[in-house]
Amino acid sequence: MNKTIGYIKKRKIRFSILAVLIVVYYFCLPKQLFKDPTSTVIISSNNELIGAKIAMDGQWRFPHNNSIPHKFKTCILQFEDEYFYKHPGFNPISIFKALKGNFSSGTVKRGGSTLTQQVIRLSRKGKPRTYFEKFKELILATRLELRDSKEDILAYYSSHAPFGGNVVGLDAASWRYFNRSANNLSWAESATLAVLPNAPSLIYPGKNENKLLNKRNRLLKKLLEKDIIDSLTYNLSIAEGLPQKPYPLPKIAPHLLQKLSKSNEGEFIKTTIDVTLQKQVNQIVKHHHSVLSQNQIHNAAVLVLDVKTRHVLAYTGNTSTSKKHQKDVDIIDKPRSTGSILKPFLYAAMLDEGDLLPNTLVADVPSQFGSYNPENFNKAYDGAIPASKALSRSLNVPSVRMLQEFGLDRFHHYLKALQLKDLKYNTNHYGLSLILGGAESNLWDLCKSYAALASTLNHFTETSSEYYANEFCEPTLMASEMVDFGDIQSEKALFGAASIYLTFESLKKVNRPEGDENWEFFDGSKQIAWKTGTSFGYRDAWAIGTTKDYVVGVWVGNADGEGRSGLVGVQTAAPILFEVFDLLPESAWFRKPFDDMQEITVCKQSGHRASPNCLDTEHVFVQQSGLKTKACPYHVLIHLDTNESYQVNASCEALSNMNHKSWFVLPPLMAYYYKTKNPFYKPLPKFRSDCLGEQALTMEFIYPQENHSVFLPKDFNGISNDMILKIAHSKPESTLFWYLDEVFIGTTKDIHEMAVLPKQGQHTLTVVDEFGNEAKRFFEVSN
Structure with missing residues (x-):
């Protein structure tokens, strides 16, 4: 020692x-050999290339790939470095031969570099090819051999070797020159790419083809002589031609590539996209765009989600329109006016809070809320309509009245819980128009919300009637990500299972596009809960639908916000929706969540809980909170004479001679419109003339509405048309006396309409019936 x-x-x-x-x-060797920017590359769930974005330095250079196909690996070793697995990073024999040849010729004709040395040279860009630099490369090559495995070194080479033009690396080269993955290349194609890094200039179309062909064929001959390929494979391989021009890389999901490159620039990303479905959806959008563009409608977007995994199966962010019409804009995450697409959430919320039963009658009459005057799309009114039908028919007036009854703040709370990120303002900003498109949202958030409803219902019926805490989670585009639905709990995350199920039952009955009206009579038709929406000014058309397994969302319109007549959800977006659903596997309908339901007796005619006066009833399962709803207010018990022609009371008829009968009675304004759609509606019989103490009389204005500004159009002669005043009376046969600005203008009986021609300005309309009841209405006539 x-x-x-x-x-x-x-x-x-x-x-x-x-x-x-x-x-x-x-x-001496850097930890990271290559720092060049790489292309952003996205592949489908089954590993097919669906898009790539060129690297920031203008090169097609795919991210580093550790996997090297067998054919290319064999070809590159036979062509460049037969003793690769035996040398320590340099080959003394090759170096000696190279030096000898170079000295004898007086020029550098041969390098003698191994693949390891070539990797080092590629990593040290721009270094002169001198003997001193060669020596440095040799030292670095030995260090690389000590640090990394042979397979890693081969992967470095295949990922960073030049293949001509702006193509770098095997993966990019195989797609650019042969339009397929490197794993699917033939022996001839692999041999072509193996010889290219040695002389990348040979690949230019129309130039040096013979030189490239000879180099490739010599390599194939060598493979034959070494029994790596047989004679048949050799003959077929040398018969293959050379690539004539670079292929464009696939653009199957360009807007998805654009989205992912913002957060994953230069990465290799395996997505959740089903490439077959994506191509089919693209084709559907392309077909519809060719038709819609004739009406100057240029943009559309489609999103398809898997409910159970929240995987995005198809992502078509726009049509293939022109740059002028903003083809590069990804519509899926852009805020747009919602139209009627939020109505199902209001219906579900009212069910959940016990403010409504599925078929409770809601008013559908002309309504004005301050200066806000909502109208149904068809400008008509039903008087009264079951809430479920109001939803399935997407009637605006009942929806606004339901929102007013439910409360803006309560509904806004539900929407915020859905995590709609474009809902940025408070309720005062939106007002009651919130339910008709006064707010903005995007296709991603809306599809996410519909998927959360479907998933909540699925999980409730698949577990012991329990909920997951994180149902309203974000969908994922990454194949490596698993959505976390959170812990199982007894409390609902937002909506109860029964409320969701009853909402979907209503949405299942939405009228389908023209030509599909009889869909429910065909056994093979898909059962889909779906909803359309059309924004004010015909700027946005929506259609979103869900089954137990899939959600499909469609938006159609113009990216610049230009409205077009005919841009209606059911006409433009719904046909795309159903064509996409036709591509998806069949799904069974949702199971009924009995554990969150209660069987009650309801009045068939009104949809309310049955009162003692309701004779025509049925037993139905409703949400648990439905027990809180009020009993039917529209059925009253009346007393009729023996012939049942008149109402009577104790002042004019003996009790023993009275017939007691339940009668369905609506308020006058509701009854006025209801009877036009329901011819069997019977108004209350009159009281017999000898009876005292008749029922209270009521009347309601039909037109004009309170504080309404009226415009009187003129005919061809420039004369203003009359204004038709209307009122509904609970006893139509009564005589009514009409006054305009306290001036008597006439009487009506049975049909209570009055034609007037008021001057411009503010007016007061007064109507008095023969019993002394009075109704007033203020309105204004404008130019």
Whole structure:
């Protein structure tokens, strides 16, 4: 030991130098050999390339790939470095032969570099090819051999070798020159790419083809001579032609690539996209765009989600329109006016809170809320309509009245819980128009919300009637990500299972696009809960639908916000929706969540809980909170004479002669419109003339509405048309006396309409019935 220490002390300078050299040698190789920017590459769930974005330096350079196809690996080793697995990073024999040849010729004709040395040279860009630099490469190559495996070194080479033009790396080259993955290349194609890095300039179309062909065929001949391929494979391979031009890389999901490159620039991303479905959806959008563009409608977007996994199966962010019409804009995450697409959430919320039963009658009459005057799309009114039908028919007036009854703040709370990120303002900003498109949202958030409803219902019926805490989670585009639905709990996350199920039952009955009206009579038709929406000014058309397994969302319109007549959800977006659903597997309908339901007796005619006066009833399952709803207010018990022609009371008829009967009675304004759609509606019989104490009489204005501004159009002669005043009376046969600005203008009986021609300005309309009841209405006539 002492001798050894003494020996070192005597030669400490030498050992110090040696130690320094070892340290320098150890650290001479950078940890990261290549720092070049790479292309953003996205592949489908089954590993097919669906898009790539060129690297920031203008090169097609795919991210590093550790996997090398067998054919290319064999070809590159046979062409460049047969002794790759035997040498320590350099091949002395090859170096000697290269030096000998170069000295004899007086020029550098042969390099003698191994693949390891070539990797080092590729990583040290722009270095001159001198003997000194060759020596440095040799040292670095040995260090690389000590640090990394042979397979890693081959992967470095295949990922960073030049293949002509702006193509770098095997993966990019195989797609650019042969339009397929490197794993699917033939022997001839692999041999072509193996010889290219040695002389990448040979690949230019129409130039040097014979040189490239000869190099490739010599390599194939060598493979034959070494029994790597048989004679048949050889003959077929040399018969293959060379690539004539670079292929464009696939653009199957360009807007998805654009989205992912913002957060994953230069990465290789395996997505959740089903490439077959994506191509089919693209084709559907392309077909519809060719039709819609004739009406100057240029943009559309489609999103397809898997309910159970929240995987995005198809992502078509726009049509293939022109740059003028903003084809590069990804519509899926852009805020747009919601139209009627939020109505199902209001219906579900009212069910959940016990404010409504599925078929409770809601008013559908002309309504004005301050200066806000909502109208149904068809400008008509039903008087009264079951809430479920109001939803399935997407009637605006009942929806606004339901929102007013439910409360803006309560509904806004539900929407915020859905995590609609474009809902940025408070309720005062939106007002009651919130339910008709006064707010903005995007296709991603809306599809996410519909998927959360479907998933909540699925999980409730698949577990022991329990909920997951994180149902309203974000969908994922990454194949490697698993959505976390959170812990199982007894409390609902937002909506109860029964409320969701009853909402979907209503949405299942939405009228389908023209030509599909009889869909429910076909056994093979898909059962889909779906909803359309059309924004004010015909700027946005929506259609979103869900089954137990899938959600499909469609938006159609113009990216610049230009409205077009005919841009209606059911006409433009719904046909795309159903064509996409036709591509998806069949799904069974949702199971009924009995554990969250209660069987009650309801009045068939009104949809309310049955009162003692309701004779025509049925037993139905409703949400648990439905027990809180009020009993039917529309059925009253009346007393009729023996012929049931008149109402009577104790002042005019003996009790023994009275017939007691339940009668369905609506308020006058509701009844006025209801009877036009329901011819069997019977108004209350009159009281017999000898009876005292008749029922209270009521009347309601139909037109004009309170504080309404009226415009009187003119005919061809420039004369203003009359204004038709209307009122509904609970006893139509009564005589009514009409006054305009306290001036008597006439009487009506049975049909209570009055034609007037008021002057411009504010007016007061007064109507008095023969019993002394009075109704007033203020309105304004404008130019």
